[in-house]
Amino acid sequence: MIYKFRVILDAEEDVFRDIAIQEDATLEDLHNAIVNGFGFDGLEVASFYTCDDTWNQEDEIPMFDAGDVPGENRIMSDYQLSDILDEENTKIIYVYDFINMWTFLVELAAVEEVQTGVTYPDLLFSHGEMPAEAMEKHFIAEDDEEAYNEFEDDLDEDDLDAFGTDDSFEDYGFEENWN
Template identity: 30%
Template structure:
């Protein structure tokens, strides 16, 4: 049984990727679910794969379902299409689009084929993660919610106790004057 290892790049930054191993007999629906899990996305939106070439041009579509749009050729359906049936060469590529409104694009590249399955490994699986992936909804900084708590707890617009603020001429304004100055600027 062949085990295929794919590198799934976030299209906007190729230093962000996840390596996924999957059996050639498993289907694209399983690959789809594994990619979403790897990037911590939910499973609420439309998605499609495209067979691709070395220049990442889209070829045959492998879709989650047949959507209400015009097709030149009907798409293959993820749940019915095995990974092995669409791998045509040893450097096979696919593109993957998730959520047609936000348009999350990923580039998928076959990076290894092994003949032996690891008996301790459950397939499909994410075996490597590099970089901080994009957040599906909104932005979340590295500090997360804790930084917002600090901002609320302390008024960061006022000079800190024991530190004076200087005006444009370099004269000491003192803490009270500097706080009033900030209030005047806001008005």
């Protein structure tokens, strides 16, 4: 079977690509198809994220295993598309280049039969031009004041003594004006 995806750039202007790819292809294969479809050079790190029906980010699926124990974490090449996407679970998030945070909403639009004579992955449709820069992201904690108060309440006198009240750096073995 063939999975047909609409890959939408999170931007003010409409920019998306429709991509057809085999259901047994890996997330790494989909990553490469997205990179090619949007004209990236492919030199940056990327991750997929599972999400719910309203695009709330859940588990990360990275390109590389950065865990303490090699092989401990599953990566893009470990997942076939059919492992995590089907007619019930149609959405994933893709982030390319963690400096610029190019963010894409990837939705499974159709599952169809293989067409003879077509090489997959296949860029079916391209709409919109890539902007010069990724949209600025604003990361906001749900309730900053409440989180800070909880942190402060968890500190005891020993913790506060460790911070000290003197602005002097003499106790740390280096001078305040070291350069």
